Amino acid sequence: MSGHQYVRFVSYFLPAALFPTVLFLGMPWSLFVENAEYFSFDVLFPFLIAFIASLLLICIAYMNVSLKRFSSHLLFFSGLYFLFSDVLAPVQLPELAGTKQAPAEPLLFTAVDVGLLVAAIILAIMLPRHLVARTAPTIAGAIIFGQIFVAFSPLVGGKTFSTVVNRDKRSIGEPVLGEVSKPPAYGGVVADRPNVYHLVFDAFSSVGFMEAIEHLSASEKFEGFVFFPENRSNHVETTMSVASFMTGTFFEGDGLHEWMEAWKRGVGVVGEMLKAGYMLSSYEYNFCLDGASYCLEKKRIINLVGLERPEMLHFADLWFLRVAPNYLQAEAYSDGKGIFSWLAERLATGTNATDVLWLGENLYPYYSIAMFRKMIADEASRPAIGQYVKGHFLVPHGPYIVDGDCRYRENVTYFAQATCTLRMVTEFLDELKRLGRYDSSIILVHADHGSWPVCRGKDLDTLDKAMDEAIRRSSVRGYAGVGIDCAIRTLLLIKPPNASGGPLASSMRETQLADIPATLYDLADVDVKTPVGVSVLAPDFPENRDIHIFIGYRQSEESGDEILFGRDFKKGVLDHYVYRRSAGWIILGDMEATW
Secondary structure, eight states, X not given: OOHHHHHHHHXXXXXXXXXXXXXXIIHHHHHHHHTTTTOOGGXXXXXXXXXXXXXXXXXXXXXXXXXXXXXXXXXXXXXXXXXXXXXXXXXXXXXXXXSOOOOBOOHHHHHHHHHHHXXXXXXXXXXXXXXXXXXXXXXXXXXXXXHHHHHHGGGGGGOOHHHHTOTTTOBTTOOOOOOXXXXXXOOSOOOSSBOEEEEEEETOBHHHHHHHHHHHTOGGGGTTOEEOTTOBOSBSXXXXXXXXXXXXXXXXXXXXXXXXXXXXXXXXXXXXXXXXXXXXXXXEESOXXXXXXEEEEHHXXXXXXXXXXXXXXXXXXXXXXXXXXXXXXXXXXXXXXXXXXXXXXXXXXXXXXXXXXXXXXXXXXXXXXXXXXXXXXXXXXXXXXXXXXXXXXXXXXXXXXXXXXXXXXXXXXXXXXXXXXXXXXXXXHHHHHXXXXXXXXXXXXXXSOOOSGGGTTSOOOOSOXXXXXXXXXXXXXXXXXXXXXXXXXXXXXXXXXXXXSSOOEEOOOOOBGGGHHHHHHHHHTOOOOOSSOOOTTOTTOOSSOOEEEEEEOSOOOTTSOXXXXXXXXXXXXXXXXXXXXXXXXXXXXXXXXEO
């Protein structure tokens, strides 16, 4: 190829390459990075393959095709349309929190999308061909370079995708990971202290627990435990709640991301237990805790249950939703299931497990049950002393896809999934008893927050109508006071060491999740003072105290939507409330949260 031919080839190739770069590199990459906590890096491979194959196909075709200019311009303006449509009319979808969802189609965004399409067609037809030929390669080259640079910049300086991109799944400190079919590998010197089992469940309401334990007639399984029906979470969002109850702190207005991530790096309970000589086993689903001797996380659970397709299908569904014009998004993604899941269902030749394999919404509860049962299976190989077992399981949080016997079902209730969750807890307690380590162990079972629907129809309100409306007006999320009151009613069960002789007891103390670190240190005899919270079992526990509650952290749009799908916040607002049994609710005002 002569120099002149090479220049002409590049002048056609670059504009044509804009289309696959935007669709198969830029969009999937930004979708993944902005929602990295939900997906493993593997979901990007099909798109990377499609991107490379598209470029090769264009290269081969443009060596022979006579319609290079026409096809190059067509692909160039198509790429510009999809790029600007994605930026100026983004998908309106709530946070990927596990519920079946449908995107909104605001009229303004539909108008913008239609306007962009019309503009792209007019420009493609009306602009002089020589002007497009001179400018398109430069414009396309700059955009392509920018997209490729953003996609592969984590590799600069020898860094890896897992440490830079998958910030919520990284394995800091290189924990020892065994195959899921093998027991954990333990070794080294451990503390001569009783094992601590710290089990956290997502959205397990104390109200739901009371119903589930009565339904299962399982009170006798919890001998030595104390149940705190008046326990409250300080947050109704998981990431902030976990940060608070793992560090014993409240957010103070700056560096929200650093505060939310610090506990994973050893600030608070994890670091203090390691300092005290405990060995850490981490069952955290999306990541491995710093310093873990054993970790079981998402990828190995997917392999364990043999269901890799749902994540890939879910990501592909969301990619197509992002590609689709605003006015077709509801058709492209209905009730949490997109075009790829729909096609997979139609192409499935058998009926065994197809509901699971092709389910469009996420399968967090399904995987969490598998992870919990793997933790039970691991217990026999775990030492009987000096172990801190920390797990966070995404049940009974939605989507509600398992019944009370932990069998997969579609469209079950919160109560059924809560019953399954409690059933698994009793199986774990039975295993500890079988191994002869139940009595000596310290066991904390609690949730990160409660669940609003479980309180409907129950007389649990702690505020009158005036305060309910005042909270609704003040809330950046538009939450009613009764909703917040229910969402913070959070399960808390504690069994001290050597306390298994008596039946399940109840304590009406006004406790909060920020008390968790102080309680754990007290029970494990670890000498640490916490910034916030006291041991819920302390003899001098304060009987009249303020419970601080923070709501928000995602900035609402003017339309009322909490978040734009794939575009997280940088600054937001937190509502700050106080609840005291003797005084009721107090609105303290807003806090600005800087990312």
